[in-house]
Amino acid sequence: MGPVWTLSRESGRVTIAVLIVDDSAVVRQVLQQVLAIEKTIEVVGVASDPIFAMRQMGIRWPDVIILDVEMPRMDGITFLKKIMHERPTPVVICSTLTEQGASTTMDALSAGAVSIVTKPKVGLKQFLEDASSDLIQAVKTAARANLGNLVPAAEHLRPQAVRNNTKSMAQTTEHIVAIGTSTGGTQALEAVLTALPDATPGIVIVQHMPAQFTAMFAQRLNELAKIEVREARNGDRILPNQALIAPGGQHMSVVRSGAQYQVQIKDGPLVNRHKPSVDVLFKSVARCAGRNATGFILTGMGDDGARGLKLMRDAGAVTYAQDEASSVVFGMPKEAIAIDAATHVVSLKDVPRRILQIRSC
Numbered sequence: 329m330g331p332v333w334t335l336s337r338e339s340g341r342v343t344i345a346v347l348i349v350d351d352s353a354v355v356r357q358v359l360q361q362v363l364a365i366e367k368t369i370e371v372v373g374v375a376s377d378p379i380f381a382m383r384q385m386g387i388r389w390p391d392v393i394i395l396d397v398e399m400p401r402m403d404g405i406t407f408l409k410k411i412m413h414e415r416p417t418p419v420v421i422c423s424t425l426t427e428q429g430a431s432t433t434m435d436a437l438s439a440g441a442v443s444i445v446t447k448p449k450v451g452l453k454q455f456l457e458d459a460s461s462d463l464i465q466a467v468k469t470a471a472r473a474n475l476g477n478l479v480p481a482a483e484h485l486r487p488q489a490v491r492n493n494t495k496s497m498a499q500t501t502e503h504i505v506a507i508g509t510s511t512g513g514t515q516a517l518e519a520v521l522t523a524l525p526d527a528t529p530g531i532v533i534v535q536h537m538p539a540q541f542t543a544m545f546a547q548r549l550n551e552l553a554k555i556e557v558r559e560a561r562n563g564d565r566i567l568p569n570q571a572l573i574a575p576g577g578q579h580m581s582v583v584r585s586g587a588q589y590q591v592q593i594k595d596g597p598l599v600n601r602h603k604p605s606v607d608v609l610f611k612s613v614a615r616c617a618g619r620n621a622t623g624f625i626l627t628g629m630g631d632d633g634a635r636g637l638k639l640m641r642d643a644g645a646v647t648y649a650q651d652e653a654s655s656v657v658f659g660m661p662k663e664a665i666a667i668d669a670a671t672h673v674v675s676l677k678d679v680p681r682r683i684l685q686i687r688s689c
Contacts, residue, residue, distance in 0.1 A: 344471045345372045347390035349381045351399045362460040378407035412440040418470035430544040437514045442470040469629040503529045508606030510536040510628025512656025521553045523680035530566035539577030562593040574604035581612035600632035610636025619644030626650045628660035638669035
């Protein structure tokens, strides 16, 4: 389902109608002030919990919902599932940076939320004001999301996900797979990684996601997939039957040490407004692996990764971009296709097969 934008009564311009659901009066107030900066966004309602929200939605259904996950009377996850069942609507989760909050937020993404905006426990007002551009971009991205592609991918695979890690102890790998994604990527990666058997090349992944959430995301995928999935650590070897996910808030690049590939994790400035950045990963893969790598750019807003994928292709790598029909947001793949960075354009469901065509070791 694409965006269903409304017309402002005042000017006739296209606007995005937003409903804010958060039990904190401060958060509700600050979010309203922040979003008021953007003329194409109109806050049409605020609610302290999902019960009040449903009453308002009975009068006017929003285009995008900003939703807290821990609230009285009905938690955000239950409310989200109810929305997705009754009338799928783009939801941006506004969650606190805690381990418990990260776990709940992962549940929300799995249930169909589009993206995450993090809020700290202290200094909340200043944080939200400082992050105004990110909040506005999150709402705009959510409004453009194709919700028909936000489907929980692998719940039916849980009982069969038995992992065999013997091959992941190998001392080298001849080929690596690099994947970059953003909005809609949590569901896309779940669909891809849970479809792979335990005989795959080493995989390195950048998913745009805040710090604190990537470890929980990797743990969730590890429980579902047959291969090993975990958050990358500096110096980790890239091994067959293993997927390493870049930690939020840090860049990940690939370096070569003799016959082995390793990941390098380090801080640095934002690249294309992101950290980790897909371009940082892809450019390093082009530099040190060349034709010994395969690249995939999947669903996401913006252009991060497009230039890096072009460098990979120029270095001899086979490269793929996800097609529009299967993307939640056809931004990053579209930009890669526009500059001829992709050797092939494929549906998400075809990605696992393409990975399995690669000789892993």
